[in-house]
Amino acid sequence: MIALIRSEFRKVFSTKLLLILSLAALGFMQLQIFLLVFLSPPGLEDINRLMDPAFIKIIVASAGSASVFLLILGIVAMSGEYRNQTITSTFLTTPVRWRVIVAKMVTFAILALALSLVLWLIAAITTMLLLGTQDSAPFEWSAAFEILGGTLLGLVLYAILGVAIGSLITSQVAAIIIALVFTFVLEPLISLFFLSVGKWLPGNALNSILQTGSGGPESSASDLLDIPVGVAVLVGYTIVFAVAAAVTTNKRDIT
């Protein structure tokens, strides 16, 4: 397994995929932090939300917005093997296919862990610096640390989920479109109209771990699952998708 993980690391570091998606995640996160600090949602212009320490925590949790990039990272890495037909030599080298999937999941979990740690730190520092220019509640590192565990866990699980989805839907374009439509259209819509259902979806399970709201202007963490339940739900999704990926991949004809 160590050999397989080493092979996976070589795969990742011999293309630019990781670099590009990490930079995209960083840019997206910084944009979100700027917007949260400097813009007020319509109707809430009179309230300075920055006075609320809970809101500052939500700003730091912007590191969690990298989730979609890590999801895509996993998807592209796995479905890319089908797209570039490297899957043939991969499965010739390791015919016990689930081992390849597990090695890839471990690899991207490690990468996601490192990346999310860096993003969390940058998010905290950026928030601290920006708040210094504003009239706001003080920035507290303790608050940032409260969401560190959730950020790391959430992003690691999303990267693993990405690998699983990339093995279930091997058409790269289809997998990415389905993941994006689900994340940015279906999930927000369901959450907006049926939060009782929506809170059980992976995106809101992640939000509960990150202790942010479901995204609506008046949403709050209290509408979502309790943190332990959120963790259990997200871990559950990951396990179900991973097992489904291993089973379908084992049966698939590689032509």
Added chain:
Amino acid sequence: MVEHLTKRFGSGVTAVADLSFSAAPGKVTGFLGPNGAGKTTTLRCLLGLVAQTEGKATIDGVTYREIENPITVVGASLEASGAHPARTARNHLRMIASAAKITDSRVSEVLETVGLTAAADRKVGGYSLGMRQRLALAVALLGDPKVLILDEPANGLDPEGISWLRTFLRHQASKGVSVLVSSHVLSEVQQTVDDVIIIRSGSLVYQGSLHALTEGGPAEVVVRGPNIDQLVLPGQWSRKSVANGETVITGATIEEVGRAAFEQSLELHELSAKSADLEQLFLGLTAEESPTNQSVNGKGGPE
């Protein structure tokens, strides 16, 4: 070794139908058949990439998926097995090597063997078809295997490349490596293979030595001379074609035709056994319709 192998794809296509054959160890075996005959599918079943509907496909008595670290036992290059275009050949090989616990110095060795050392650190995306074939061969050689399974390795190679491939296959065979090499063009492998397996529409048509195949077929002799149309043929011979002072005769050996021309005092400019013979035979064997109706390059059928 393939026994009663059948593969039906979900779409209802039967790619391989009750196919059985065996390739002898230590020999180069040609696996021939026209496009769509089921060669790639058979090889992919043999390599555990495609699950057969029925039958068995084994290498030295075990299935590929049962072999521990298989690329050190069986090396394969397949059609539609690619490399990431942004990766260099060296990195492509290194990632496979590390998964199979093969050293990086072996990577340099196989790059040298296939003549890609100079291009090893260039991105595969910029490679020609011939270079990709060489890279695929390098992958196959990486584990220093005793068995090589090569799917259409001559595809996309220029004549120089094909000649290089012949030397390569001969060299492998001389080291005692068993080679199973597929092709849809007999002439590509004709000079290299010991035995051939010929399939058509997923079923076996012929298995045996190339030599035995030619013996079974009609002999053809080409004679050329200014008055060759005056050559009188004994009863069982027949003139297959006549053009520009050249005649193709079937049913006689080259010696018999030479003697006949000499006895009839005809001037000859050429007397040769026809080399396209084997190709004709191959096309006849693999044609969908009755083999006798075969007409190739306007040269006419056997009768």
